[in-house]
Amino acid sequence: MKTFVKRLAPDERGVTLIELLATITISSIMLSVIYGVFITGLNLYNKIAIEGQLRDDADYVVTRVMNKLYSLPFDHIEYCPNSPEGTCIILENDKYVGIDQYNDLLDINPEKDYVENGNKVSTTTKIELAETETGFYQFKIDEEILSTQANFKDSTITFQCSKEQNGNCVSAMIHIDLSVQHPTIHKTLRLASKFGW
Numbered sequence: 001m002k003t004f005v006k007r008l009a010p011d012e013r014g015v016t017l018i019e020l021l022a023t024i025t026i027s028s029i030m031l032s033v034i035y036g037v038f039i040t041g042l043n044l045y046n047k048i049a050i051e052g053q054l055r056d057d058a059d060y061v062v063t064r065v066m067n068k069l070y071s072l073p074f075d076h077i078e079y080c081p082n083s084p085e086g087t088c089i090i091l092e093n094d095k096y097v098g099i100d101q102y103n104d105l106l107d108i109n110p111e112k113d114y115v116e117n118g119n120k121v122s123t124t125t126k127i128e129l130a131e132t133e134t135g136f137y138q139f140k141i142d143e144e145i146l147s148t149q150a151n152f153k154d155s156t157i158t159f160q161c162s163k164e165q166n167g168n169c170v171s172a173m174i175h176i177d178l179s180v181q182h183p184t185i186h187k188t189l190r191l192a193s194k195f196g197w
Contacts, residue, residue: 047185054180054189057148061139062176062193065127065157068141069174069197072125076168077159077197080128086156087129089174094122129155154179154188159197172197 073093080088129152130140137153139146155178163171173196180189 050182050185051187051189054150054182055191057150058178058180058189058191060148061146061152061178064141064146065139065174065176066195068125068127069195072123074125074197076165076170077161077172077174078169080126083128086158089127089157089159091125091127092122093124127157129157149182151181151183152178153181162196 069091072091074091075093076091078090078092079085080090125142126140128140129137130145132138132145136151137155138148139152139155139157155176157174157176159169159172159174161169161172163169173194176193178189178191178193180191181187
């Protein structure tokens with residue numbers, strides 16, 4: 001029984017210098033590998049989160065433009081005068097489509113000019129890419145800035161006319177080519193969207 005107790009008794013000789021150095025060396029190698037993997041994972045997570053945010057910003061802009069186009073009836077489209085090419089379009093509505101009432105009779109007007117007080121009236125919507133006070137480029141719809149975290153510098157909004165009438169483009173394919181940038185990463189995300197009008 002004494003021999004068994006002697007074996008279980010703690011060894012009080014301590015750790016040698018070689019054992020201590022070996023433990024420190026192995027620990028430092030393991031910690032540097034673990035730290036490297038952790039930092040790489042953290043950087044990758046941030047990059048993916050920023051790219052997701054850029055995609056969300058691009059989706060937001062395209063959705064707002066499409067909602068504007070499809071919510072109101074527009075009669076023709078044109079480029080903004082005095083604006084760089086591909087940065088601004090104007091959608092104009094100058095026709096009335098609806099039902100008028102004359103002496104208890106309904107008159108269905110397929111298309112006629114908007115006229116108020118004897119003057120022809122038209123409504124326009126302007127979609128443009130403009131530089132803000134912060135130096136970022138953002139899209140604007142009727143002077144309302146679509147505020148996002150992304151910078152849309154080098155993006156374009158153009159159209160390809162598919163039907164002309166009286167010198168006006170009355171049907172077109174609208175192209176939005178987005179070049180989306182974020183201030184913290186130096187990568188540009190390029191997205192394109194086309195839709196008919």
